[in-house]
Amino acid sequence: MKKRAQFDKVSLSFETPKGRLNVVEDVSYDINDGDFIAVIGPSGCGKTTMMSMLAGFQKPTTGKVLFDGRPVAGPGPERGVIFQEYGVFPWLTVKQNIAFGLTLNANHVPTAERDAICDHYLGLMGLSDFANSYPKHLSGGMRQRLAIARAYAVKPQFLLMDEPFGALDAQTRSNMQNLLLKVLETEGKTVMLITHSVEEAIYLASRIVVVTARPARIKEIIDVPFAYPRDESIQERPEFAELRSYIRQLVMDEYRAQQAQMRPVSFSE
Amino acid sequence: MNGAGLRRLGLGLIPWIGAILLWYAVRWSGFVNVSLIPAPHQVAAKFFELLTKEGLLIDIFASTRRVFLGVALGILVAVPVGFLLGWYRPARTFADPMINFFRALPPIALIPLVIVYFGVDELAKLVILFYASFFSGVIVMYEGVSQITPLYIRVAQTLGANQTEIFRKVIIPLTVPHILTALRVALGVAWATLVASELIAAQRGLGAMIQNASTYFLLDVIYVGIICIGLIALIMDLILRKITARLLVWQDRAIA
Numbered sequence: 265m266k267k268r269a270q271f272d273k274v275s276l277s278f279e280t281p282k283g284r285l286n287v288v289e290d291v292s293y294d295i296n297d298g299d300f301i302a303v304i305g306p307s308g309c310g311k312t313t314m315m316s317m318l319a320g321f322q323k324p325t326t327g328k329v330l331f332d333g334r335p336v337a338g339p340g341p342e343r344g345v346i347f348q349e350y351g352v353f354p355w356l357t358v359k360q361n362i363a364f365g366l367t368l369n370a371n372h373v374p375t376a377e378r379d380a381i382c383d384h385y386l387g388l389m390g391l392s393d394f395a396n397s398y399p400k401h402l403s404g405g406m407r408q409r410l411a412i413a414r415a416y417a418v419k420p421q422f423l424l425m426d427e428p429f430g431a432l433d434a435q436t437r438s439n440m441q442n443l444l445l446k447v448l449e450t451e452g453k454t455v456m457l458i459t460h461s462v463e464e465a466i467y468l469a470s471r472i473v474v475v476t477a478r479p480a481r482i483k484e485i486i487d488v489p490f491a492y493p494r495d496e497s498i499q500e501r502p503e504f505a506e507l508r509s510y511i512r513q514l515v516m517d518e519y520r521a522q523q524a525q526m527r528p529v530s531f532s533e
Numbered sequence: 534m535n536g537a538g539l540r541r542l543g544l545g546l547i548p549w550i551g552a553i554l555l556w557y558a559v560r561w562s563g564f565v566n567v568s569l570i571p572a573p574h575q576v577a578a579k580f581f582e583l584l585t586k587e588g589l590l591i592d593i594f595a596s597t598r599r600v601f602l603g604v605a606l607g608i609l610v611a612v613p614v615g616f617l618l619g620w621y622r623p624a625r626t627f628a629d630p631m632i633n634f635f636r637a638l639p640p641i642a643l644i645p646l647v648i649v650y651f652g653v654d655e656l657a658k659l660v661i662l663f664y665a666s667f668f669s670g671v672i673v674m675y676e677g678v679s680q681i682t683p684l685y686i687r688v689a690q691t692l693g694a695n696q697t698e699i700f701r702k703v704i705i706p707l708t709v710p711h712i713l714t715a716l717r718v719a720l721g722v723a724w725a726t727l728v729a730s731e732l733i734a735a736q737r738g739l740g741a742m743i744q745n746a747s748t749y750f751l752l753d754v755i756y757v758g759i760i761c762i763g764l765i766a767l768i769m770d771l772i773l774r775k776i777t778a779r780l781l782v783w784q785d786r787a788i789a
């Protein structure tokens with residue numbers, strides 16, 4: 265199996281007025297081609313920072329973050345990012361948003377092909393009727409679908425998702441999860457998903473990385489025993505419930521550790 | 534025009550009719566010496582007299598041209614300067630106190646100096662109007678630009694945008710609303726400064742007309758001048774608002 269991304273003894277810390285703040289500490293794991301990795305841990309633990317280093321927005325203080333064997337130097341179109349805040353461009357229509365990446369020099373997409381790619385993702389994400397609308401007319405779920413379509417359009421090999429469904433209501437969230445699974449089935453990508461929902465992690469991921477309270481260290485890496493394609497029925501299985509309570513326990517322990525940590529020092533980030 | 538359009542026009546006209554009625558009311562109430570308040574119809578008559586016999590259009594043109602040039606030049610400089618200040622924090626720390634110092638100076642206070650350095654020609658008036666529009670525009674620009682969220686830039690980077698593409702496709706669209714606001718603010722300030730700039734021995738122009746009329750106590754002419762300034766400023770603002778609505782259809786506004 266080809267290694268896509270590697271965290272090799274990665275640590276990241278900040279200098280603050282109150283001293284050094286370790287955000288990520290000695291993290292090592294590999295993400296193979298075709299993996300769907302979910303990173304889970306208490307909020308504020310530094311899991312987003314991990315993703316941010318692979319996306320190229322932050323550099324590790326020590327250790328190496330590699331993508332396709334080379335150290336990550338900055339953001340790039342081969343690593344698509346879906347942000348928690350969506351980040352759809354409000355000044356562009358839905359279609360123009362999807363086309364944005366296709367018009368950039370780095371992606372070499374001939375003008376003639378752009379329309380077909382846009383239409384494909386408009387259809388896939390159920391946005392065809394809104395092609396010429398501005399994002400201000402879209403609901404939260406539609407904006408998130410647009411952000412995913414835009415990231416997909418430039419055909420990244422790797423998808424980084426930072427709590428992408430966190431702001432959505434339960435129904436939309438579960439719809440989006442199913443849509444993501446369906447799209448992955450047809451497009452086949454490697455994914456790193458940051459989440460705080462245990463169910464979401466188990467339902468979507470092939471492997472779950474449980475992270476400790478800050479500084480983020482790896483507590484446990486768990487293989488999810490369900491084969492793809494998956495559907496909602498797996499959530500009814502006893503193995504699902506077992507795994508859920510096991511991971512929940514791990515995360516809760518870390519959450520309590522974090523609460524205990526927070527009492528003496530007040531964090532200001 | 535449809536029903537809704539007529540309704541809006543009606544709503545817009547009511548305050549004007551109210552103001553004219555109030556004007557008559559004050560005049561007829563007896564609290565104020567009637568010779569100090571020309572009636573609206575007298576002012577209207579004066580307006581047509583000035584228009585046909587005294588070349589009011591030349592004054593209007595002279596003033597509008599000064600304001601237009603002053604604002605255009607002022608904003609042309611304010612946009613890049615405001616952009617730099619908003620984008621690069623060190624530049625802001627460096628220039629902020631000085632900009633606030635100059636911004637606080639009323640342009641009228643600078644007139645004697647402007648006369649000394651730039652004479653009494655067209656250039657002097659332009660300098661005053663440039664000064665006024667630059668400093669009002671630059672503040673709006675840098676406040677606006679400094680509020681641009683880095684999220685959109687990050688998104689563009691992850692899609693593969695290089696520095697020029699980020700500037701062209703992300704920064705510029707995000708800056709346009711602030712340029713338009715800066716223009717509107719500068720236009721308002723420039724009209725307010727116009728009379729001051731035309732104090733510098735202007736031959737023509739609405740400010741000059743008001744100035745000359747005050748020497749001879751021609752109250753009706755002063756009223757005509759004031760109303761003209763207000764009306765032209767209003768028309769310019771309306772045009773700018775139309776352009777804004779066109780360019781910024783994408784913006785999520787509480788009131789469309």
